[in-house]
Amino acid sequence: MSGPVRLAWSRADGSRQSLRSLRRAALHDALAEIDGGIAEGVAHDALGRPFCPDSPEICVSATARGTWGAAAAARDLPIGVDVESVALVPEWREIGALVFHPRIGELLARSAPGPRPERFARAWARMEACAKAAGTGIRPWHRGRDEPYRVTDIAAPNGYVAALAIDERPNAGRYAR
Numbered sequence: 127m128s129g130p131v132r133l134a135w136s137r138a139d140g141s142r143q144s145l146r147s148l149r150r151a152a153l154h155d156a157l158a159e160i161d162g163g164i165a166e167g168v169a170h171d172a173l174g175r176p177f178c179p180d181s182p183e184i185c186v187s188a189t190a191r192g193t194w195g196a197a198a199a200a201r202d203l204p205i206g207v208d209v210e211s212v213a214l215v216p217e218w219r220e221i222g223a224l225v226f227h228p229r230i231g232e233l234l235a236r237s238a239p240g241p242r243p244e245r246f247a248r249a250w251a252r253m254e255a256c257a258k259a260a261g262t263g264i265r266p267w268h269r270g271r272d273e274p275y276r277v278t279d280i281a282a283p284n285g286y287v288a289a290l291a292i293d294e295r296p297n298a299g300r301y302a303r
Contacts, residue, residue: 131200132159138193148195149188156199187258204293206258210247218246248287255291
């Protein structure tokens with residue numbers, strides 16, 4: 127039985143806390159909310175995707191950027207979460223042509239230069255969240271593949287954007303390991 131998605135954030139404490147530590151802290155908090163801390167831990171498969179070996183029905187996703195980490199956990203719902211910093215990307219057009227659907231590239235090109243960095247970061251976060259929910263890398267998403275995901279922009283700290291993708295299809299289960 128699927129349930130709600132739990133989202134948790136972690137922030138670097140000013141020390142040289144690694145991105146891995148940020149993801150681990152956020153995952154710990156999300157898992158505590160979803161199962162009361164029953165899941166013993168998180169492992170990673172050969173492709174680096176996180177999973178709970180003792181609780182395979184719990185789906186997890188984690189991300190970190192800058193001083194922030196975020197994680198999501200849910201029962202029997204493939205999910206993906208991503209956070210990106212809003213920054214000027216001079217090569218936005220070239221990068222976008224490699225990974226975004228042409229329609230997204232056109233929307234970015236029509237954007238005024240001021241809001242373009244946030245729009246680029248948001249498009250990237252949404253694409254990355256979908257790829258994580260699918261358990262694939264980014265490449266399969268770059269040419270308009272039909273996405274069966276509900277993608278939601280989620281509140282993020284100032285200077286960051288974040289997205290959550292959920293595969294709500296009946297019997298979606300987990301991706302194969």
